[in-house]
Amino acid sequence: MVDILIIGGGGAGLSGALRAKEMGAKVLVVNKAYPTRAQTSMAQGGINAVLEDDKEKIKAHIEDTLRSSMGLGDEEMIRKMCENAKEGVLWLDRIGVPFSRTEDGKIAQRKLGGAKDKRACYSQDYTGLKILHTLYDQCVKENIEILNEKFLLNFIVEDGEVFGATFLDIREMKVEPIYAKSVIVATGGYAHLYHGFSTNSSHATGDGVAAALRAGGKLSNLEFVQFHPTALKNSSILISESARGAGGKLLNQKGERFVDELKTRDEVSRAVFREIEKGNEVFLDIRHLGEEFIEENLPQERKLAIFYEGIDPIKDLIPIKPAAHYTMGGIAVNRDLQSSIRGLFAIGEASEAMTHGANRLGGNSLLELVVFSKDAVRNAYEFAKKRDSFKEPKEQIKKDENFLNAVYYLPNKIDFYEKREMIGKILYQNCGVFREDINLKAALSYVRQAQKELPFMGISDKSRVYNTNLVEFIEFGNMLELSEALLVAAISRRESRGAHFREDFPKSDKSYEARSIIWKEEGVICGDFVKVGNEI
Amino acid sequence: MRFRIRRTLEEKSQIVEYEIPLENPTLLEALNYLKLKVDRSLTFSSGCRSEICGSCAVRVNGKEKLACGYKLQENDLIEPLRYGEVIRDLVVDMNGALDTLKRSKAYLDSFKEATITYEDEKRIEIQTDCILCVSCFSSCPVLEVNGEFLGPFALTRVYRYVNDKREANVKDKIDVIQKNGIWDCTLCGECTMACPQGIDPKNDILMLRGKSSEFGYSDPSFSQGFGGFDDFGFNPSGF
Numbered sequence: 001m002v003d004i005l006i007i008g009g010g011g012a013g014l015s016g017a018l019r020a021k022e023m024g025a026k027v028l029v030v031n032k033a034y035p036t037r038a039q040t041s042m043a044q045g046g047i048n049a050v051l052e053d054d055k056e057k058i059k060a061h062i063e064d065t066l067r068s069s070m071g072l073g074d075e076e077m078i079r080k081m082c083e084n085a086k087e088g089v090l091w092l093d094r095i096g097v098p099f100s101r102t103e104d105g106k107i108a109q110r111k112l113g114g115a116k117d118k119r120a121c122y123s124q125d126y127t128g129l130k131i132l133h134t135l136y137d138q139c140v141k142e143n144i145e146i147l148n149e150k151f152l153l154n155f156i157v158e159d160g161e162v163f164g165a166t167f168l169d170i171r172e173m174k175v176e177p178i179y180a181k182s183v184i185v186a187t188g189g190y191a192h193l194y195h196g197f198s199t200n201s202s203h204a205t206g207d208g209v210a211a212a213l214r215a216g217g218k219l220s221n222l223e224f225v226q227f228h229p230t231a232l233k234n235s236s237i238l239i240s241e242s243a244r245g246a247g248g249k250l251l252n253q254k255g256e257r258f259v260d261e262l263k264t265r266d267e268v269s270r271a272v273f274r275e276i277e278k279g280n281e282v283f284l285d286i287r288h289l290g291e292e293f294i295e296e297n298l299p300q301e302r303k304l305a306i307f308y309e310g311i312d313p314i315k316d317l318i319p320i321k322p323a324a325h326y327t328m329g330g331i332a333v334n335r336d337l338q339s340s341i342r343g344l345f346a347i348g349e350a351s352e353a354m355t356h357g358a359n360r361l362g363g364n365s366l367l368e369l370v371v372f373s374k375d376a377v378r379n380a381y382e383f384a385k386k387r388d389s390f391k392e393p394k395e396q397i398k399k400d401e402n403f404l405n406a407v408y409y410l411p412n413k414i415d416f417y418e419k420r421e422m423i424g425k426i427l428y429q430n431c432g433v434f435r436e437d438i439n440l441k442a443a444l445s446y447v448r449q450a451q452k453e454l455p456f457m458g459i460s461d462k463s464r465v466y467n468t469n470l471v472e473f474i475e476f477g478n479m480l481e482l483s484e485a486l487l488v489a490a491i492s493r494r495e496s497r498g499a500h501f502r503e504d505f506p507k508s509d510k511s512y513e514a515r516s517i518i519w520k521e522e523g524v525i526c527g528d529f530v531k532v533g534n535e536i
Numbered sequence: 537m538r539f540r541i542r543r544t545l546e547e548k549s550q551i552v553e554y555e556i557p558l559e560n561p562t563l564l565e566a567l568n569y570l571k572l573k574v575d576r577s578l579t580f581s582s583g584c585r586s587e588i589c590g591s592c593a594v595r596v597n598g599k600e601k602l603a604c605g606y607k608l609q610e611n612d613l614i615e616p617l618r619y620g621e622v623i624r625d626l627v628v629d630m631n632g633a634l635d636t637l638k639r640s641k642a643y644l645d646s647f648k649e650a651t652i653t654y655e656d657e658k659r660i661e662i663q664t665d666c667i668l669c670v671s672c673f674s675s676c677p678v679l680e681v682n683g684e685f686l687g688p689f690a691l692t693r694v695y696r697y698v699n700d701k702r703e704a705n706v707k708d709k710i711d712v713i714q715k716n717g718i719w720d721c722t723l724c725g726e727c728t729m730a731c732p733q734g735i736d737p738k739n740d741i742l743m744l745r746g747k748s749s750e751f752g753y754s755d756p757s758f759s760q761g762f763g764g765f766d767d768f769g770f771n772p773s774g775f
């Protein structure tokens with residue numbers, strides 16, 4: 001039996017696996033696709049780290065992160081992340097990540113939004129891609145066992161303690177258990193709940209977070225979803241901040257500017273959304289920068305606009321909209337990265353580790369997953385070593401097998417793909433950059449109705465081989481589960497803070513300076529607020 | 537717009553024709569449309585929809601393309617990639633292809649301290665743009681006759697690490713790519729044509745040949761197939 005089962009093979013999962021191997025732990029990685037297909041590949045901007053031994057600069061990194069978290073970041077966690085950032089980046093460098101270099105042979109750094117200094121280390125515009133692939137190469141070298149195309153269904157939990165997880169083998173459509181002495185969830189975020197309005201990969205359905213909720217685990221700060229102001233209008237593909245940084249302007253169809261483009265992501269997103277609500281169209285304009293400049297500095301943005309939007313930014317305006325980009329919330333963990341379920345840890349975008357709080361700084365998510373994967377693995381390994389009596393509970397497998405067989409016979413009267421699209425729209429409208437009690441409640445009743453209808457949805461492809469219709473159905477179930485929790489959290493937080501903006505409570509309120517906690521008891525959602533840093 | 541897909545229906549490979557009302561869609565948009573509106577059993581992989589996660593490569597009229605990076609044309613024939621077992625429709629088992637990375641030691645093996653300059657990083661920039669979409673592998677004619685061939689993307693990755701000043705053990709990498717590796721390539725250039733990231737595995741293989749000669753290796757087919765100078769019958773020193 002493995003000491004550590006890591007679920008998810010993105011940046012967080014693979015870093016964890018390598019660190020576990022370094023520590024001598026027996027580790028297994030399981031993921032629903034192939035590791036290099038994880039969303040981590042999409043990160044462009046960089047990974048933050050102060051590389052000089054300069055206490056002041058590290059302090060500035062801590063301060064920037066704390067400020068951005070708006071009171072919901074834990075100073076101790078943030079300090080740990082920022083102080084270990086250099087070790088994390090140098091570790092990546094030693095395993096071969098091709099970071100861009102300066103003329104004098106140092107790791108090149110650039111300044112991202114919200115940062116005082118240049119501290120984002122990058123590999124051209126392919127930072128995530130190159131980190132992920134290098135991690136994968138090292139996993140190949142270290143013979144780390146990775147199982148692909150196995151979909152996490154549920155955690156195996158008894159008396160508040162984890163014993164492993166159940167998976168759907170996608171090729172054979174069979175349920176199988178994997179028992180382990182400890183489990184680390186690294187399944188990524190849930191921004192794809194905003195179906196049709198998210199920059200994320202279609203895999204970002206929050207499966208691990210939803211499974212933790214079903215298993216009785218606690219989730220936190222779900223209501224904090226970062227919107228990026230400039231996604232392409234039709235495809236929601238991200239046009240990076242560098243376009244605005246270089247002098248790109250935001251205009252409506254009348255050619256009017258309506259916001260200072262260099263404000264924070266949420267302020268700009270709100271301004272763009274307001275324009276769209278007024279019936280205006282919004283564009284990013286980089287024409288004045290000139291062909292030569294664009295070709296030299298923004299070639300990727302130009303290529304995306306031509307291909308996916310059918311316009312050339314050298315002579316045309318780029319139609320844009322805000323889109324869900326990063327989910328700050330996730331599985332609530334304590335400072336040891338352990339969730340409220342003993343032996344179940346969470347890292348990366350799947351976890352809420354009190355580092356991003358109400359808003360994430362660009363470049364801090366890659367950092368978080370590199371630094372905290374090491375701590376999580378160490379703690380998980382300690383937990384595994386101390387564990388003496390171990391059982392292999394069978395109930396969960398039976399339940400999941402029954403569920404799977406039942407799905408094949410559901411009546412399929414209501415189309416879940418249509419519901420998925422509808423929920424994406426409703427969340428975007430009612431629980432997007434602007435929120436209000438009445439709209440959130442309307443969305444919640446829609447989601448609850450859809451939950452009741454789930455047994456009438458089902459699948460039309462009845463195959464027992466690589467059934468993506470069925471996999472998407474389960475993902476949809478997870479999305480529904482999390483949509484409900486997200487809405488309840490957004491309703492409960494009667495204030496505005498960071499990415500969560502309530503039109504009916506436009507100011508922040510000191511009494512909400514706490515993590516919102518959501519869990520389920522006997523199938524019913526419960527909520528509470530817990531002071532940052534306190535045990536959950 | 538009409539196009540065709542090679543599918544797995546009733547456990548047989550069959551070409552099915554479709555018509556869709558979309559205008560100028562990417563192939564991925566077309567596939568998503570079909571799955572949602574026409575046939576829920578259509579099976580394919582995707583993720584980022586912006587040419588970076590490497591999930592969606594297929595063959596279009598016999599040429600490898602990323603579905604999210606290709607605009608569908610009238611009457612196109614869409615097929616799964618080659619040299620992996622077709623699991624269903626356009627989904628292929630990647631494990632065999634990915635295994636070449638292990639066999640060719642395409643990773644940083646023994647780290648040594650080295651200052652990486654701006655130029656050093658530039659030398660491996662393009663090779664590290666690889667998204668492991670496996671298009672080049674599917675396009676390579678050598679794999680049709682020699683399933684053991686390491687193939688283009690693994691060799692490109694080896695070249696990337698051979699060229700990395702942090703690698704202390706270059707010789708080991710050069711050793712493992714001699715058999716079923718760089719000399720088996722016919723330099724046809726299909727892989728280079730197929731790569732959506734503008735990577736040139738053929739050239740990387742050529743560079744690796746050069747590198748191999750530094751380690752005393754030479755083209756085995758030259759001495760075997762041709763027989764070499766001695767076998768040819770004249771003795772250069774006898775001139």
Ligand SMILES: Cc1cc2nc3c(=O)[nH]c(=O)nc-3n(C[C@H](O)[C@H](O)[C@H](O)COP(=O)(O)OP(=O)(O)OC[C@H]3O[C@@H](n4cnc5c(N)ncnc54)[C@H](O)[C@@H]3O)c2cc1C
Binds near residue numbers: 030033238364
């Ligand atoms: C366009 C874009 C640009 C970004 N740019 C930056 C940036 O510049 N800097 C920065 O710091 N951050 C950036 N981010 C955010 C950052 O990329 C992510 O937060 C981070 O990569 C998440 O990594 P992860 O390992 O937690 O999850 P992921 O990379 O999403 O990996 C999740 C893994 O879990 C697996 N998985 C999911 N569900 C299941 C299941 N049910 N069963 C089994 N396996 C499962 C998946 O297959 C995958 O392997 C960006 C994000 C986007 C979308």
Ligand code: SF4
Binds near residue numbers: 720723727741
């Ligand atoms: S150039 Fe070599 S590796 Fe590339 S396709 Fe041709 S034979 Fe294969």
Ligand code: SF4
Binds near residue numbers: 668734735737
């Ligand atoms: S070299 Fe190019 S074609 Fe081959 S796997 Fe990499 S990105 Fe794909």
Ligand code: FES
Binds near residue numbers: 586592
């Ligand atoms: S969907 Fe990611 S490369 Fe096409």
